[in-house]
Amino acid sequence: xxxxxxxxxxxxxxxxVFILAFFLLSQxxxxxxxxxxxxxxxxxxxxxxxxxxxxxxxxxIALKAKLTLQARFFIERYGSYSSxxxxxxxxxxxxxxxxxxxxxxxxxxxxxxxxxxxxxxxxKVINVELKEFGEKKVVFNAQIQEKEIKSGQITxxxxxxxxxxxxxxxxxxxDEINIF
Numbered sequence: 661x662x663x664x665x666x667x668x669x670x671x672x673x674x675x676x677v678f679i680l681a682f683f684l685l686s687q688x689x690x691x692x693x694x695x696x697x698x699x700x701x702x703x704x705x706x707x708x709x710x711x712x713x714x715x716x717x718x719x720x721i722a723l724k725a726k727l728t729l730q731a732r733f734f735i736e737r738y739g740s741y742s743s744x745x746x747x748x749x750x751x752x753x754x755x756x757x758x759x760x761x762x763x764x765x766x767x768x769x770x771x772x773x774x775x776x777x778x779x780x781x782x783x784k785v786i787n788v789e790l791k792e793f794g795e796k797k798v799v800f801n802a803q804i805q806e807k808e809i810k811s812g813q814i815t816x817x818x819x820x821x822x823x824x825x826x827x828x829x830x831x832x833x834x835d836e837i838n839i840f
Contacts, residue, residue: 724790727832730756731800731823732785734834739783739806739821743775758828758835780809786818798825798832804839 734756737749747769754762784805792799802821807814824836 724793727798727825728788728790728800730832731802731825731834732788735785735788735802735804735821735823735837736783738837739804739839740781742780743778747772756834758826758833761833761835761837777811778809782807791822796827799823800825 734753737753741747741749750765750769757765784807786803786805788800788802790798791801800823802823804819804821805816806819807816820840822836822838822840823834825832826835827833
């Protein structure tokens with residue numbers, strides 16, 4: 661009788677082990693399938709958005725939507741950096757800026773004091789509003805939230821941003837950004 665109980669317990673344990681192994685393998689397969697679709701970069705999102713807007717019938721509406729999205733991405737990336745990154749995110753956006761703005765940005769970077777203390781600024785766009793739309797100039801106002809980490813202290817402030825695009829040749833470039 662005791663021998664039968666031991667065999668029964670061993671069989672039950674083996675069945676549970678097989679069920680658990682099957683469950684874990686199926687979970688792993690699902691995770692692998694999900695990870696085979698990597699997160700899209702900002703550039704890929706912009707290209708996808710541009711592709712969708714090309715099917716829009718009104719090119720003015722498509723341009724407004726494209727510039728609104730570009731303004732949102734630019735403001736968040738421009739306003740998010742840390743002492744560890746040495747403002748590389750701003751340098752990487754050179755092709756989106758006019759030469760005048762990029763020169764100003766580089767001058768501001770060069771004036772920043774080097775510090776051994778960690779500093780971080782993270783900008784989140786709350787709302788973007790088209791204020792002016794012309795053939796050569798487009799102006800956006802945005803409500804943003806800045807989260808600053810300095811000397812271990814975290815400060816969060818709401819701010820306003822004005823972003824001005826101008827048309828250079830056939831490209832729209834950011835000519836000015838003002839944060840207040």
